[in-house]
Amino acid sequence: MDFDIQDDIETAEVAEPEGPPDEPPIEYDGDHYLRISTNKITFEGVSKSGLTSVCFDESNTQVFSILSGDVTEVTVQSPYPEKCHHFRMEEKGRVIAMKFSPDQGILALQRTNNSIEFLTITNRIVTRDFSENFKGCSLLGFVWTGKTEIVYITNLSIKLCRVDVNSGCTNVIKSMNLNLVNWYNFYSPICLLLVSVGQSGNSMQLLQVKHNQILKISKFDVDVDLKSRKSVSDRDVVLWVVYNQPRILVMNYLTVNTVVQTEVVIYTIKKLSEVKKTHVLRIHQTGRFALNIVDNLIIVHNQVSKTSMVFDITDESSVAVTYHTPVVEPKSLKAFEDQQSSSAVLPKVVELYSKNWIMFQPNIVMDVKIGYLWALELNLAGFCETIGNKKALIRFLLLRSGSKLMITKAVTSIAEQPSQLALLGEIFDQINRNYMSFLQQFIKRQQSLPLTVTQPDDDEVVEFQCVIDQSSMHTQVFSKLAEKLDMSKTDDTKGHKVLSWVLLEYIRSLADLQIPTQPFIYELLIKMMVITENFYQLHQLLQFYAVNDTKSLAILLLSLENRYPASPQLALDMLERLGTGTDEIIEILLAKKEVISCLRYSEQKTGPHQTIVPMKCLDAARQNGNKRVFHAVKMHVNPNAISDNKEPDL
Amino acid sequence: MSVLRFSSAIFETCDVHYVFDPAFRRLEDESMTQRQPSKVSPKNFFIYNVCYGETEGQEEEKILFFHPRDTNVDVKMREVGLSEAIVKFAENFDAAECDAVHTKKTRKLFLQPEPNFWMIMTIHLPFGPRSSEVLEGSDYLGGDVETAVYQAVLKQAYSTARLFIGPFQSILDANNGDTTVLKKKLDDFFKRYLLDLRLADCDILNVFDGVQFLPLDRTTFLRSQCFVNLVEATFPVVSHSLLMYDGNLVWSGLNPEDVKVVYRYVCNSLLPKHLKANYLAKMGSSGSNVRLTRFVTGPDSLVDLVYSDKTPKVYLDKIQRPGFFHLVVYKVHDLVICLFLPKNKDPLRLELYRQLDVFLNERMSELITEIKSYRKSAPEQTEAPDTRYVYFNTMNLATKDSLRERKGNPSSDALVRALVRLHNHNVNLSKEGCLSSETFMRMSTDHWVIGRMSNFRQFYIAVERKKLSLQEVDDVAKRICENKLKGIFFHV
Structure with a gap:
């Protein structure tokens, strides 16, 4: 079994939704949108002999390979190293499902539809083993909702129980009777449980297990065509969070003139209280379909045509149902190349969209026969090449994780064309709106109390957005453009002028959203304006405070005196506004030999009872050579010195 | 007592006089207005080049322009000769050039704008009573005339001339030293320029010759600035631009030396004339919907089949490549944008104007709304009336x-x-x-x-x-x- 790949797979979507700290380099391979991760988990696949069976737990992202024999050997694989196990247990017959509790302490195991077993495992050996039987009902399945809390779904009821390992029994905490449960679907992060009830085939009951309670959220009928099949099957329903809201995705097979047209109906669970039909994905294809969710995009795989469609449900109206078509043309997944490195074992041939594929949420693809488990990944470069409308592209990319470099690359290419300045402005606005909401969220979090008491449900799912702050904009876009200009070494400063337009547009966008601009943006702008010798224009920018005051900028301005005589004036104004530049102002005035105004200024600012500045003034007056000024300063500093007739050394 | 009575008797008779002879009263009024001193007025204005007409008898060649035009040649030559003599004489005392000569009745102002070129303006001093307290006697009021103001007027005359015809020497150089072309250009320019010159209205603002900036907040300013960038980015043919609102500068892409001349020309001459022409056109058409073009300089109408290039050509100096530019001025309400397009052989195409109109109109209207809303939020403080x-x-x-x-x-x-x-x-x-x-x-x-x-x-x-x-x-x-x-x- 390969264990060495497990660290890497964390960068895929199965891992934390916070986004990887270091982004992979841009791939310029733009001919596909989706691929299965090169890092895979291998496991013992299902064999024809029936000796190996495989089951998967979505909640923990664990694959169980169960090899029957004298003893049953179980290998548990997962992208998370702490969730990988290997153990043996007594051979007791076929296993339908097995799931670890969230802390990996207890393993629940189902072999028949009227009993469940609990095991604890230490050092690969089963240490405790007890079971519970169900009478008069059939166990459809079970889910863990806490370390020791488990929910049984039987055909007649939902039972929340606490498992007590020490005494080897379970206690019912809560029980809810339901009339004929067909199947269930569970979303573990917030313990949402969707059950199909009744005989109509399209009635659903949405429940949430919370604080040792089973809460009924809503009972509703899904609006699907039941002509072609009797009931909605659990394979056709996905319960997951898309764009920060729990959604129920239902495959709908519409029979139109004897042709089956498929669509995906999306129900949104609003504020965990109301279920509403909000979106319909138009597929316009026939075939066998499976769903995945990658980075808030809904992927519809068609096994027959061997293509996948990508849907984005950002456009949402509050009243009507929104109909969506694919973001891009349907295309096949990227062909999978197995890594050659794995020793003498010949790489297995992977057939894409094979019949042995099973999709799990959000983005897991499993080939049960070969024994591979992959994460489905987006190839953003493919989208960059296909989405021609740049604004739409940036909007799309801003909602994806790990898209920073793609966005900055797109922005750079737009910024290089002066004719696209208007578009660039709008794109900056888009990016900065995202940036601002990130900043606001950040401030809110800083101010508010630790997030435990208020609304734990809302905090479970944090929408990920790609935030491009000023420093990444600076390093990824502006500095690169500037470097290119430095390389070109022509006398023409047109490029520099264009870059200053770009920077001003960016500053304008920040100012519109009242985000303070960072000094390095200004520094680059000033550099460009000095290169193009647009000093008067720089003067105007400073005059209207388009460039913020900083001491370093004031000092930079002072250094420009030889090239632009007005810059000391600007520097003095800036120091005055800053309110902390009194010492610098005094030095500047002394350097300009404005001894008397210097003395007056310092006394106005710091009062008459200090000695350093007056002495400096006296020195400056002496060097200045103007006897009247010297005398005036001397008289002011020391009025008793009239008798002191010593002439200054002129 | 008797004195008092006597004087009151005089007043009575006077009163009677005023009441019974309205004609006399009118006369009296006129004499009162005459008691106001006369205003400063130009006596002459001329330009000469000392390198020409050096041989005796050919001094007339020196003169490049002389106002008034109908002056006798002898008088012209005497004036030029006198000026030259004064300049030479003054050189003996100071390295600095002669600025002005004060005489009892006139003041003569000197300017050497380019080497060897001299511009001289002589003005009549105001004539009238010394002050309102003095009832009798008139005098030339040299003390009421600030030389600096008229020196500034002379400098402005040169800088405006240069804006339209370019540096004088370059015209001579282009014609192998022949003065005919330069004379013609100076004549064309100055005969109109001097007509509009109101010497009596000149004051300290002429001395400064500055520009007024529109007070704006950061956001509105940045939007205006980015709008100008957008225009230049979308129309690469535009090399420089100015943005003005209600006679105030918002953004200048030119350098101060150039912008002050252009600003003065646009605010004091171009826009008032445009306003007047528009007003007259409206009056003339008496309500029929004549579509007035938003181009202050440029084509009269964008649908004209016969189109002639009417934009003024201006000479810009303080830029990387000095030369002549088309000055296209476009106005939406109070917002004015001046675009400078390099002049080459081909005139500007009407198509360009159409594109500009489509691009500018809507965006400028939006900008006006923003500027207006800012100005409403921050009204200017007024000072005490005195x-x-x-x-x-x-x-x-x-x-x-x-x-x-x-x-x-x-x-x-x-x-x-x-x-x-x-x-x-x-x-x-x-x-x-x-x-x-x-x-x-x-x-x-x-x-x-x-x-x-x-x-x-x-x-x-x-x-x-x-x-x-x-x-x-x-x-x-x-x-x-x-x-x-x-x-x-x-x-x-």
Whole structure:
């Protein structure tokens, strides 16, 4: 079994939704949108002999390979190293499902539809083993909702129980009777449980297990065509969070003139209280379909045509149902190349969209026969090449994780064309709106109390957005453009002028959203304006405070005196506004030999009872050579010195 | 007692006289108006080049332009000869050139704008009573004429001429030294320019020759600025642009030396004329919907089949590649954008104007809304009616003033003239190396003028309030400075 790949797979979507700290380099391979991760988990696949069976737990992202024999050997694989196990247990017959509790302490195991077993495992050996039987009902399945809390779904009821390992029994905490449960679907992060009830085939009951309670959220009928099949099957329903809201995705097979047209109906669970039909994905294809969710995009795989469609449900109206078509043309997944490195074992041939594929949420693809488990990944470069409308592209990319470099690359290419300045402005606005909401969220979090008491449900799912702050904009876009200009070494400063337009547009966008601009943006702008010798224009920018005051900028301005005589004036104004530049102002005035105004200024600012500045003034007056000024300063500093007739050394 | 009675008897007779002879009263009124001194008026204006007509008898060749045109050749030559002699004579005393000659009746101003070219303007001094208190006798009032103002007028005349015809020497060079073309160009330009010249209205603002910036907040300014960038990015043929709102500069892509000339031309000549023409066109068409083009310079109509290129060509100097440019001025309500397009052989195509119109109209209308809403949110503070100020930043040529509000009142005019004197004082101080100063001056009318100078900025205040102590005047000045000069370093 390969264990060495497990660290890497964390960068895929199965891992934390916070986004990887270091982004992979841009791939310029733009001919596909989706691929299965090169890092895979291998496991013992299902064999024809029936000796190996495989089951998967979505909640923990664990694959169980169960090899029957004298003893049953179980290998548990997962992208998370702490969730990988290997153990043996007594051979007791076929296993339908097995799931670890969230802390990996207890393993629940189902072999028949009227009993469940609990095991604890230490050092690969089963240490405790007890079971519970169900009478008069059939166990459809079970889910863990806490370390020791488990929910049984039987055909007649939902039972929340606490498992007590020490005494080897379970206690019912809560029980809810339901009339004929067909199947269930569970979303573990917030313990949402969707059950199909009744005989109509399209009635659903949405429940949430919370604080040792089973809460009924809503009972509703899904609006699907039941002509072609009797009931909605659990394979056709996905319960997951898309764009920060729990959604129920239902495959709908519409029979139109004897042709089956498929669509995906999306129900949104609003504020965990109301279920509403909000979106319909138009597929316009026939075939066998499976769903995945990658980075808030809904992927519809068609096994027959061997293509996948990508849907984005950002456009949402509050009243009507929104109909969506694919973001891009349907295309096949990227062909999978197995890594050659794995020793003498010949790489297995992977057939894409094979019949042995099973999709799990959000983005897991499993080939049960070969024994591979992959994460489905987006190839953003493919989208960059296909989405021609740049604004739409940036909007799309801003909602994806790990898209920073793609966005900055797109922005750079737009910024290089002066004719696209208007578009660039709008794109900056888009990016900065995202940036601002990130900043606001950040401030809110800083101010508010630790997030435990208020609304734990809302905090479970944090929408990920790609935030491009000023420093990444600076390093990824502006500095690169500037470097290119430095390389070109022509006398023409047109490029520099264009870059200053770009920077001003960016500053304008920040100012519109009242985000303070960072000094390095200004520094680059000033550099460009000095290169193009647009000093008067720089003067105007400073005059209207388009460039913020900083001491370093004031000092930079002072250094420009030889090239632009007005810059000391600007520097003095800036120091005055800053309110902390009194010492610098005094030095500047002394350097300009404005001894008397210097003395007056310092006394106005710091009062008459200090000695350093007056002495400096006296020195400056002496060097200045103007006897009247010297005398005036001397008289002011020391009025008793009239008798002191010593002439200054002129 | 008897004296009193006697005098009252005289008044009575006078009263009777006024009442019974209205004609006489009218005469009296006229004589009263005549008691106002005459205004400053031009006597002559001429340009000559000392390199020409050096041999005796051919001195006329020196003269490139002479106003009035119908002056006798002998008089012209005498004037030129006299000017040349004065210049030569003055050279003996000072390395600096001769600036002005004061005579009893006239003042002669000298300017050598380019090597060997001299521009001379002679003005008649006002003639009238010495002051309102003196009832009898008239005199030439040389003291009422500030030389600096008219020197500035002469400089402006040159810079405007240069804007339209380019440097004088370059025209001579282009024609192998032949003066015919230059003479023709000078004649074409100055005969119209001098017609519009109102010498009597010139004041300290002419001395500064600055531009007024529109006060804007950061966001609105950045939007305006980015709009200008957008225009230049979308129309690469546009090399430079200016944006103005209601006679105030919002953004200048030109350098100060060029922008002040263009600004003066657009604000004082082009826009008023356009306004008048539009008004007349509206009146003439009497309500029928004549579509007025938004191009102040450019085609009269965008659908004209016969189109001729009418944009003025202007010479810009302080840029990387000096030369002539088409000046296209486009106006939406109070917002004016001036575009400078390099002049080459081909005239501007009508298609370009159409594209500009489509691009500019909507965007400028949006910008106007933003500027207006800002100005509504931040109205300008007004000062006490008896104080007036003028501000000038020598570095970016920004001026701001409240002088125009009380024009025409003789004592107010005297105060404004006093400001020029304060300014001269400050200029001299700066030359000596004193960069910050404060000067108070009490007039014979018991009014005050204050001049402050610091950090290359000048601020002058006229206080038309009597019986103020120095302390009180200082307070008034301080308050105005605090109100008007925010966020800058201004310490005297």
